[in-house]
Amino acid sequence: MSLDLDLQIASDAKAIPSLEQFELWVAEALKDSGRDETELTVRIVDEEEGLELNSTYRGKDYATNVLSFPFEVPEGIELPLLGDLVICAGVVAREAAEQQKDATAHWAHLVIHGTLHLLGYDHIKDEDAELMEGKEIVLLQGLGYPDPYGDRDI
Incomplete structure (x- = not known):
């Protein structure tokens, strides 16, 4: 690939991960x-830009951890x-810090979470959330990171 x-x-x-870490995740x-x-x-980004983007695109008045903007390829075009x-x-x-998680593991989780959103996964419905979170857990464990949602059996 x-x-x-x-x-x-x-x-x-x-404390921003390296390009190589982002590529791996x-x-x-x-x-x-x-x-x-x-x-x-x-x-x-810093919180100012995060707040602006979350407000503009989601109508939320706070900076969030990750935003995903999927590219919609026009019909007939391959990109x-x-x-x-x-x-x-x-x-x-x-x-x-608040969740007492390793910062690198949290970065890895959010990159994987966001990438799955770009691939079409979501967590609006409970069954979709279970599928997405289960995939995140398996992928993170494959990289040696713990379950970001706590200890669950998948």
């Missing part, structure tokens, strides 16, 4: 997708572009 990941760092945060989420070639952008992920570094750090 060919992956072209554009990492944009628009944040002053110090995205590739893990894509491994059973059937895609031979994928392009996507991961943009790391490997999957979409964009926007991750708010400050929210990730705060959540990891």
Whole structure:
């Protein structure tokens, strides 16, 4: 599988994972997708931009951890572009501390979670949430990370 990941760092945060880590996490989420070639952008932002984007696109007045913007390919056009992920570094750090999680494991979870959204997974309905969360747990465990939702049997 060919992956072209554009990492944009628009944040002053110090503890941002490397391009190689982002590529590993995205590739893990894509491994059973059937895609031979994928392009996507991961943009790391501070809370001001995170708030602006979450307000504009979701009508929520707070910065969230990850936003997924799938690219909708026009009919008749073939492009490997999957979409964009926007991750708010400050929210990730705060959540990891509050939830007593390893920061790298939390980053990995959010990248995989966001990439699954780009692939069409969601968690609006309970049964869809179970499917998506189960996939996240298996993928993260394959990378050596713990269950981000707590100890559950999958």
